[in-house]
Amino acid sequence: MAGDAALSRRGIAKWLAHLALLPASALMLIPFYWLLKTSLTGENLFVYPPRVWPDDPNLFHFVDVWYAVPFIRYLWNSVLVSALAVVSNVVLNAMAGYALAQGFRGQRGIVLLLLSSMMIPFQVTVVPAYLITRELGLLNSHLGMALPLSSTIVCIFLFKASFSAIPRSLTEAARIDGMSEWRIIREIHLPLSKAAVATNVVLAFVWSWNSFLWPLLVARDQQMQTLPLGLAAFLSVVEDTSGALYAFCVMVLMPGLLVFLMAQRHFIAGLTAGATKG
Amino acid sequence: MTAATRKMQRVSTAFSRYRPWLPWVMLAPALAIFIAYRLAPLFWNMVLSVQHWSMFQAPTFAGLYHYRELFLYDDTLRQSFENTLIYLASSPIAIAIAFALALLLDRPLRARGLYRAIFFISYPVMTVVVAVIWLWLFHEKVGLVNHVLLSTGIVGKPLHFLQDDQLALGAVIVASMWQVIGLYMIILLTGLQSIPATLKQAAASDGAGPWQRFRHITLPLMRPSIFLCVVVAIVNSFAAFDLVYVMTDGGPGHASEMMITYIYDVAFSLGRFDYAAALTIFNFAFFMMLAWFANRMAGGDAGGGDGR
Amino acid sequence: MSFLVTICACSSDSAPPRTLYVLTFNMPHMEAEFSLWAKEFRRLHPGFDVQQIDRKGSNWAAYYHTQVIAGTAPDIIDTQGAIWLQYASQGGLLDLSRYLERDRDFTNQFYPELIESWRYGGKNYGVPLYFTKTLLFYNKQMFKEAGLTQPPRSFAELMSHARKLAGTGRYGFMTLNFDWLYWPLFAMNDIRLVTPDCKRAAFNTPAARMLIEELAAATAEGIISPTSWTGRWVEPNGMFAAGNVGMFNAHSTALLWIMSNAQWVNEGSVGFAQMPGDWSVPNAHALHISASTRYPEQAWDFIKIVTQGSGALAFGKKLNSPTGNRVVNAQLREYFAQTNPMVLDVLGTQFEYLDRMVANWPLARDTEIKHAFYPEIQSAILGNKSAADALASAERKVNHILSRPGGIPEDCG
Numbered sequence: 001m002a003g004d005a006a007l008s009r010r011g012i013a014k015w016l017a018h019l020a021l022l023p024a025s026a027l028m029l030i031p032f033y034w035l036l037k038t039s040l041t042g043e044n045l046f047v048y049p050p051r052v053w054p055d056d057p058n059l060f061h062f063v064d065v066w067y068a069v070p071f072i073r074y075l076w077n078s079v080l081v082s083a084l085a086v087v088s089n090v091v092l093n094a095m096a097g098y099a100l101a102q103g104f105r106g107q108r109g110i111v112l113l114l115l116s117s118m119m120i121p122f123q124v125t126v127v128p129a130y131l132i133t134r135e136l137g138l139l140n141s142h143l144g145m146a147l148p149l150s151s152t153i154v155c156i157f158l159f160k161a162s163f164s165a166i167p168r169s170l171t172e173a174a175r176i177d178g179m180s181e182w183r184i185i186r187e188i189h190l191p192l193s194k195a196a197v198a199t200n201v202v203l204a205f206v207w208s209w210n211s212f213l214w215p216l217l218v219a220r221d222q223q224m225q226t227l228p229l230g231l232a233a234f235l236s237v238v239e240d241t242s243g244a245l246y247a248f249c250v251m252v253l254m255p256g257l258l259v260f261l262m263a264q265r266h267f268i269a270g271l272t273a274g275a276t277k278g
Numbered sequence: 279m280t281a282a283t284r285k286m287q288r289v290s291t292a293f294s295r296y297r298p299w300l301p302w303v304m305l306a307p308a309l310a311i312f313i314a315y316r317l318a319p320l321f322w323n324m325v326l327s328v329q330h331w332s333m334f335q336a337p338t339f340a341g342l343y344h345y346r347e348l349f350l351y352d353d354t355l356r357q358s359f360e361n362t363l364i365y366l367a368s369s370p371i372a373i374a375i376a377f378a379l380a381l382l383l384d385r386p387l388r389a390r391g392l393y394r395a396i397f398f399i400s401y402p403v404m405t406v407v408v409a410v411i412w413l414w415l416f417h418e419k420v421g422l423v424n425h426v427l428l429s430t431g432i433v434g435k436p437l438h439f440l441q442d443d444q445l446a447l448g449a450v451i452v453a454s455m456w457q458v459i460g461l462y463m464i465i466l467l468t469g470l471q472s473i474p475a476t477l478k479q480a481a482a483s484d485g486a487g488p489w490q491r492f493r494h495i496t497l498p499l500m501r502p503s504i505f506l507c508v509v510v511a512i513v514n515s516f517a518a519f520d521l522v523y524v525m526t527d528g529g530p531g532h533a534s535e536m537m538i539t540y541i542y543d544v545a546f547s548l549g550r551f552d553y554a555a556a557l558t559i560f561n562f563a564f565f566m567m568l569a570w571f572a573n574r575m576a577g578g579d580a581g582g583g584d585g586r
Numbered sequence: 587m588s589f590l591v592t593i594c595a596c597s598s599d600s601a602p603p604r605t606l607y608v609l610t611f612n613m614p615h616m617e618a619e620f621s622l623w624a625k626e627f628r629r630l631h632p633g634f635d636v637q638q639i640d641r642k643g644s645n646w647a648a649y650y651h652t653q654v655i656a657g658t659a660p661d662i663i664d665t666q667g668a669i670w671l672q673y674a675s676q677g678g679l680l681d682l683s684r685y686l687e688r689d690r691d692f693t694n695q696f697y698p699e700l701i702e703s704w705r706y707g708g709k710n711y712g713v714p715l716y717f718t719k720t721l722l723f724y725n726k727q728m729f730k731e732a733g734l735t736q737p738p739r740s741f742a743e744l745m746s747h748a749r750k751l752a753g754t755g756r757y758g759f760m761t762l763n764f765d766w767l768y769w770p771l772f773a774m775n776d777i778r779l780v781t782p783d784c785k786r787a788a789f790n791t792p793a794a795r796m797l798i799e800e801l802a803a804a805t806a807e808g809i810i811s812p813t814s815w816t817g818r819w820v821e822p823n824g825m826f827a828a829g830n831v832g833m834f835n836a837h838s839t840a841l842l843w844i845m846s847n848a849q850w851v852n853e854g855s856v857g858f859a860q861m862p863g864d865w866s867v868p869n870a871h872a873l874h875i876s877a878s879t880r881y882p883e884q885a886w887d888f889i890k891i892v893t894q895g896s897g898a899l900a901f902g903k904k905l906n907s908p909t910g911n912r913v914v915n916a917q918l919r920e921y922f923a924q925t926n927p928m929v930l931d932v933l934g935t936q937f938e939y940l941d942r943m944v945a946n947w948p949l950a951r952d953t954e955i956k957h958a959f960y961p962e963i964q965s966a967i968l969g970n971k972s973a974a975d976a977l978a979s980a981e982r983k984v985n986h987i988l989s990r991p992g993g994i995p996e997d998c999g
Contacts, residue, residue, distance in 0.1 A: 092308040120562060124323060151312065181300060239821055249407045257399065546652075
């Protein structure tokens with residue numbers, strides 16, 4: 001019957017999808033496995049041909065890293081910088097997005113300004129940025145490292161899209177009730193934009209977590225260095241010849257993956273707002 | 279007009295009419311950050327690009343000296359620019375692959391959430407770690423890639439990916455695709471999922487085949503998502519800095535040098551900030567053109583300039 | 587009135603110490619030695635302090651350049667190789683000639699050739715910190731197996747030795763490639779980088795073409811390790827340490843790294859000699875004072891603490907390296923005789939044939955020239971380009987760099 005045919009077609013389609021998705025998933029995950037395997041292997045890294053399973057697995061490389069590198073210190077610095085960046089991102093971007101969503105004269109110019117700012121890569125701004133940071137007295141500080149990353153244009157537009165989707169009547173009613181704009185943002189718009197907030201959190205986190213060149217210039221003492229710096233320094237000392245390097249990478253991955261897994265659901269929902277309205 | 283309506287009208291314009299400074303106050307912090315950390319530096323670069331400046335002495339006027347150097351004498355620039363173009367040209371490929379994956383996932387599969395997570399998980403990984411992982415995978419002796427290629431007989435001798443003129447840039451591109459494809463996929467998948475099923479059903483019952491449905495319904499509605507992917511691709515190309523820096527350092531020679539790493543090299547290894555400034559302006563102009571072009575392709579006002 | 591003076595005197599006592607900053611080049615494990623020097627410095631100059639900032643080689647320039655632009659250049663910098671030339675030519679470094687003249691007793695402790703090494707445009711800019719230059723190290727076991735008894739004494743012999751030593755998983759010859767360390771290969775084939783007046787490139791010759799073609803062929807055949815041309819530091823040293831390479835052109839610092847990573851390395855297992863023609867490339871470190879420093883006298887005193895007497899001795903012992911100071915080196919020799927005789931023998935070679943040092947042209951744009959020259963040569967040796975094309979391209983680029991004003995001192999060559 002027609003209904004059965006349609007059902008079985010759907011069934012076949014599902015199997016075909018799995019058939020394509022499984023190898024693709026494997027391709028995505030294999031690099032992680034390979035990293036993990038290398039960090040756990042007890043034998044010489046350069047034995048040929050490379051083994052698929054770790055030979056004599058142990059945690060020696062991890063211990064090596066622990067003693068060679070002030071991992072907790074680096075982690076703490078990275079976490080602090082990222083926390084500052086994330087919090088300021090949510091606050092600044094929400095405010096800016098709200099202003100854009102409500103509309104005002106001169107808006108078009110601002111939007112163009114922001115869009116063109118996106119085309120300026122960070123690396124070419126470091127010297128003036130360094131000078132400004134110095135004037136502010138923020139060199140060699142967590143705030144100094146977080147400041148250039150404390151607002152992102154993509155996220156401003158995400159908030160704008162999300163806020164624009166909130167019915168005007170709701171906002172008007174709140175105004176009539178005498179709520180200040182700040183309270184409106186805090187108590188009405190933000191709670192309704194959980195997805196945008198989550199997106200903001202994840203993107204701001206990823207971009208500040210990754211930040212390598214800026215802390216390189218701003219962090220003078222070894223005490224202030226962040227994880228990417230520590231990792232790059234470690235890499236230049238051992239090149240690719242030490243299992244400890246790979247153990248370091250595994251240790252560096254953990255926090256990032258954790259944040260992702262926690263924010264995953266909201267983040268993915270958040271991209272809906274950006275994708276369809278953007 | 280009733281009193282209530284008039285009051286509503288008054289209040290509804292309250293945001294910008296009676297307190298015209300309010301939107302600016304809200305924008306101010308974010309704007310301050312961009313002015314300080316993006317626009318002022320751009321201006322600094324513009325001024326510097328027409329000056330001669332050694333780090334230790336006051337600058338002197340140079341006119342178009344650096345731009346002449348840039349256009350007439352700089353081989354490395356040509357190569358970096360080509361490489362950057364190649365790198366950017368790989369984004370449509372990555373976006374297309376991500377689109378295919380999104381299409382596959384756009385159905386009620388039980389493991390969909392799991393698949394989504396698997397594909398996305400490479401994005402939050404620190405770029406330096408991505409670089410180290412792929413550095414190791416592409417190792418000429420014990421890398422997995424060579425192992426697979428040799429075992430399956432595709433090549434007879436191991437390939438020195440990162441030391442090879444032709445392959446080094448490709449290796450960096452593969453690493454970057456692996457990192458970002460999950461992000462594209464998620465963006466595209468959510469775009470797909472927001473297309474009302476009723477539209478597709480209506481078209482199907484009108485006799486439209488799957489390909490026609492795709493071309494006339496799905497694609498047009500996916501324009502904003504695709505545009506977002508393109509924007510991400512452009513911004514992401516700047517992040518290639520970390521990958522190149524760690525994996526190949528621009529090498530061998532300048533085979534994997536990108537504009538962004540070349541500018542950094544000129545400024546911070548050679549100390550030629552004046553020339554680097556000219557390169558920066560050149561790079562900026564190029565990306566502005568690219569963004570303008572992408573905006574046109576996406577159908578116009580991507581940022582939504584009318585306060586929708 | 588005297589009451590006010592007393593108050594002022596009190597407040598200057600409790601004023602924070604004026605700190606001098608010393609930017610070192612890849613010297614991370616020197617905290618103990620540095621605090622020794624700092625203590626001596628504080629004793630000599632009460633009210634002053636000194637602090638070390640260390641940066642890895644790849645990050646050193648980025649950090650230094652940023653500091654200079656921000657107006658906070660470190661008072662004292664430690665440079666490696668030829669990077670100091672650029673800063674000297676642009677007026678970033680203090681002319682030390684006056685101090686060297688004034689403190690003759692101090693200056694006379696150093697090898698005159700080394701003091702000369704840091705001269706630019708008739709002025710002295712650096713005080714030698716430590717000194718190392720290239721040698722040819724060879725694996726005696728591999729030599730025996732290949733039936734070789736003597737290290738090579740000509741380029742032809744070098745290549746034929748390499749052919750005999752190479753085998754499966756083994757290479758006959760390898761070299762380090764940063765900072766011109768491979769240049770002895772060119773020198774022994776009579777190839778010069780620039781003309782005697784330093785104004786034009788002089789390396790695009792048939793001899794250079796033949797050399798590159800031969801190196802390319804040998805690398806393709808597996809006689810010369812490709813890591814020679816693509817490796818940085820750990821990789822090539824690691825290969826020699828693993829016993830896979832017959833001959834290795836590297837500086838003495840490399841040998842020390844290898845010795846600390848391979849137990850089998852000793853006088854019986856590893857030999858060393860000058861490269862054919864006795865050519866060598868120096869890769870030394872020197873201390874300089876920034877022109878913008880507010881405390882030149884104090885900075886000079888700190889430099890003296892580090893480069894002579896017990897300060898320098900502690901440094902040499904820690905680094906297992908000779909300093910530029912003859913007096914200190916004599917003491918180091920005694921020390922190494924007891925602790926590490928092989929090191930002693932190697933270090934003896936470091937001060938021979940100082941007149942046969944090459945690749946030490948006083949070109950302010952040395953770094954740029956290196957960036958223009960090496961990638962081309964590397965490309966040709968790895969088989970990605972013909973030698974003729976690579977040389978022509980390099981020549982064009984180098985000539986362009988040399989034509990820009992301000993890069994060549996009057997007394998060049």
